[in-house]
Structures are given as structure tokens and as C-alpha cells.
Amino acid sequence: MKRIAVVEDELFMREELSDLLRKAGYEVREITEFLDVTGQLLLCSPDLILLDLNLPGVSGFQICRELKQKSSAPVLVLTSRDQMRDELHALKLGADEYLTKPCRKERLLARVANVMKRYEGRPNLLEGPGFLLDRQTYTLYMDNQSVILPKNQGRILEVLMSHGDEAATKEELCVAIWGTTEFIDENALQVNLTRLKKTMAGLGMRRQIVPIRGVGYRLTEEGGAL
Amino acid sequence: MKRIAVVEDELFMREELSDLLRKAGYEVREITEFLDVTGQLLLCSPDLILLDLNLPGVSGFQICRELKQKSSAPVLVLTSRDQMRDELHALKLGADEYLTKPCRKERLLARVANVMKRYEGRPNLLEGPGFLLDRQTYTLYMDNQSVILPKNQGRILEVLMSHGDEAATKEELCVAIWGTTEFIDENALQVNLTRLKKTMAGLGMRRQIVPIRGVGYRLTEEGGAL
DNA sequence: GTTTTCCTTTCATCAACTGTAAGTGTTTTT
DNA sequence: AAAAACACTTACAGTTGATGAAAGGAAAAC
Numbered sequence A, B: 001m002k003r004i005a006v007v008e009d010e011l012f013m014r015e016e017l018s019d020l021l022r023k024a025g026y027e028v029r030e031i032t033e034f035l036d037v038t039g040q041l042l043l044c045s046p047d048l049i050l051l052d053l054n055l056p057g058v059s060g061f062q063i064c065r066e067l068k069q070k071s072s073a074p075v076l077v078l079t080s081r082d083q084m085r086d087e088l089h090a091l092k093l094g095a096d097e098y099l100t101k102p103c104r105k106e107r108l109l110a111r112v113a114n115v116m117k118r119y120e121g122r123p124n125l126l127e128g129p130g131f132l133l134d135r136q137t138y139t140l141y142m143d144n145q146s147v148i149l150p151k152n153q154g155r156i157l158e159v160l161m162s163h164g165d166e167a168a169t170k171e172e173l174c175v176a177i178w179g180t181t182e183f184i185d186e187n188a189l190q191v192n193l194t195r196l197k198k199t200m201a202g203l204g205m206r207r208q209i210v211p212i213r214g215v216g217y218r219l220t221e222e223g224g225a226l
Numbered sequence C: 001g002t003t004t005t006c007c008t009t010t011c012a013t014c015a016a017c018t019g020t021a022a023g024t025g026t027t028t029t030t
Numbered sequence D: 001a002a003a004a005a006c007a008c009t010t011a012c013a014g015t016t017g018a019t020g021a022a023a024g025g026a027a028a029a030c
Helices: A011-023 A037-044 A060-070 A085-092 A105-119 A151-162 A170-178 A186-203 B011-023 B037-044 B060-070 B085-092 B105-119 B151-162 B170-178 B186-203
Strands: A003-007 A027-031 A048-052 A075-080 A097-101 A125-128 A131-134 A139-142 A145-148 A209-212 A216-219 B003-007 B027-031 B048-052 B075-080 B097-101 B125-128 B131-134 B139-142 B145-148 B209-212 B216-219
Touching: A003 A011, A003 A037, A011 A027, A011 A048, A011 A105, A027 A037, A037 A060, A048 A060, A048 A105, A060 A075, A060 A125, A060 A151, A075 A105, A097 A105, A125 A151, A131 A151, A145 A186, A151 A170, A151 A186, A151 A216, A170 A186, A170 A216, A186 A209, B003 B011, B003 B037, B011 B027, B011 B048, B011 B105, B027 B037, B037 B060, B048 B060, B048 B105, B060 B075, B060 B125, B060 B151, B075 B105, B097 B105, B125 B151, B131 B151, B145 B186, B151 B170, B151 B186, B151 B216, B170 B186, B170 B216, B186 B209
Parallel strands: A003 A027, A003 A048, A048 A075, A075 A097, B003 B027, B003 B048, B048 B075, B075 B097
Antiparallel strands: A125 A131, A131 A139, A139 A145, A209 A216, B125 B131, B131 B139, B139 B145, B209 B216
């Protein structure tokens, strides 16, 4: 059975949505605490996320962006009719569909089914700007090429991507690669970074890895200064 | 610029389609010889294929099926309004969209753009029943797992898939793996087949490899007898 | 029951990934 | 300007995993 996560703060609306979806044969998980929404969502690994943009305290946009960085579930955004401008914004952030509230039940269900069908059987790929990464095999897709990254390079890229434009500390990277906080050797990380850079350059990827002195590394913003 | 292949036998219709698409900024390739349509299409490697189902001599369905086995370009099927039943059939064969003729220009362009956007940045994956295969890296996707096949196993599976339910000869397989007709050693193929079988079984794939005595191998039909 | 064809396992070889080590650049600090 | 701290690169050896050869077992055809 397909699992859908509902992120909506208004009680009434949330229950109505859940009800509708359950009757349509989906398993529903409701998010009721709006701290670390992304984390909660990742934990229950839904097949689709229904996301209201107007949440108390947190930015729906921010959540959307984080989700697309850290998971590969499709996101269907709900927005009030008077915030149509949001749509474009949401789509840019990687939302797969949007709907205006209120909206007819059939319409909602149709979109839900449609989006899920589009993702049906699709591999679990992490989206980066202009490329995709399979988190299990570390197969990297760019344009029409695909390359298998060695495990370490893959893990590094995965961590960097999950941080978006922010820096990942060297410690984090080491943990991701070797599973321990004790530094095996800071240099080992260094070497693997060099190798990853080379493969990325070889593929013509626009994003580059830049060091943050004394902290770690991050991926450059799209048109970011070198 | 995106390239679209038009497969349509009626001259008038074909030119109208081509015109429309060219004005919309696409590069168009027309298929005018209806022998080995699939081969021609594979050669020009289009980003989308516009396929009329009523072709002289050949079955549009057959072409559709072959395309989905041998390429990963999206297929948009055109059918006359009085053959609505075809639609279901076409979708089952893996067509990504269908349209009834005649049809409004905007509608056609909208669907074309829509389908292409859906494929945008998507990796070049070959579709098998219930699984996907990356022809470059031989990454195999099933359910939510993904595994990297060793090159030889990948090549074998690729060839078998490209033959659909028909048998691939041992010679073909050897050529695909080692690039030569001279048998390196028939046993080498044997060994790799065994290994492929094992990995497929390990993943719980429904399709199995069955030998055709004295000829070669083929994948079992969905509910095929063992 | 014999022959042909197909299958499986084991073993040595080879290629690829990896960490170590040593040395070179490049910032920042003094 | 010199020193120190940090970042980068290259070369090399150990390990892991894929590959083909060989040998023997199973299944089908006759």
C-alpha cells in the first residue's frame, strides 16, 4: 500500500485530507509537530508528500528544498488560491505538482495518483542541479552520460548534496565514509576529495567543491563566485 | 535543440506535423520508409517519437514495443478518433502519451512539451517488466533497490532484453561481450550466465533465463511456463 | 545407456579502489 | 618577510572484486 505523508497545520483541513486519502486506499501519516519536519518525513519514508506551504514557524519553501535535497519522494504542494505566485516558486524548488486550496476531491486524488504513477518504478535518485545521484550504487547521471562513482567519492558527494549550499564539516564527511568520529587520517579524506573533484571535472559538472578553511567543504552555488 | 522523430505515412499530415513542430522550435526527422522503422529511429536518437499507429505494412504496436525494448526515448502515439480502443493497448505497450487525430495544434504541442519535460534529465534507462537497466553503467533498478551488475552480466541482460521474448543466440551474446565472433570459449559465456542468474534470483526478479537447446537463451514471458 | 548439451564450482589472474606517505601550494598569522 | 597552518597532489602498495580456464556434475536427446 502506498504511504502518503500529510503536512498541514489546520486540524480540520488535515483530517479531511487524511480521511479522503485513506478512503482512497492510501496509508496516511500526519505531521503534527512542525519542528524538523524534514527529519520526520525522512523517517517515515513516504511514497508521496502532501505539503501545505503556510506552516507556523517554518517556511514551506525551505522544507520543500530540503526534501528535494535529502529524499527523492515526490512532493505535491498545497497553496491557498490567493498565493498563486507561490506556484512558480514551488516548482522551481522542485515540487512535482501544486494545487490550490480549496479544491475538489476528485481533482486532488487524480493529481496524487498521477504524480505517484510518474514516480512508479523510478529509481531513488537524489536531485542535484543538472545531475542525479543514486544513493545506493552511487551511479551519477549527467546529461546523457552515467558513471559509477567509487564508494568514497559517492558518499562524499551525497553528504555535500544533502547540505545544499552550506558547508559540510570534515568530521561529518569522515563519519559518512568510515562511520567513526575518530579521524582515520585527515589526509585520506583529502585524497578522496581530490579524486571526486577530478571525476566531476571530467564530467563537466558546473558545481565545484570549494573548501571552507578550518571547517569543511561545500558545493558552489550555481553562478557562484569562485 | 530537442529532436523529434515523426512516424506518419500520410504525406499531408506528416508535413503539417513537421511544420508545426519546427515552428515550435524543434528539430524534426521524418520517417518516410516504413521498413525497419525501429532501426531508423534508433539511428537518429530523437528526444521524442511521434508515432502514428496506422502504418502501411507494419504494426504500430510492434514498433512501439520494440522501441521500448531498445531505446528509452518517450513515445507519443497518434491514433484516429475511431480507434479509441487502441489507446489502452498502446499505453500497455509503454507509450507515454496518446492523442487522437485530428487534434488542435496547441493540444499537440502542450502534450509534446509535457512528455519531454517529464523525461528531462532522466537517465537513459531500458525498461524491462518490473525493472530498469542503465545501459552505460549496468545499474539495475528493481523495486526500491539498485545494484550494479558486472559488465559481462550487464551486457548479457541487455542483449536478452533487446530480444524481448525471443531467443538470443550464443554467438550474439559472445559478440556483445567480447566483440568478436570467434568463440573465446563457450564456457566463459556459460559461467557469466550462471552468475547473472544468481544475481537476478537474489533480487527476486520474476523473469528468468531459459536455454533454447542448440540455439541460445531467452527471458521467460511474464507468466510463462517454466 | 550413451552422447550431446548445458550447468556449476573452484582457482589463479587481473583491474580497480583505497589509504599511506611524502612532498608541493597556498593562505593566514606574526 | 618568515613561519605556521592548512590545503592539495602524486606515487605506491595492499586489498577487494570481477573474470576466464579447467574440471566435473546434471539434464536432455536419441
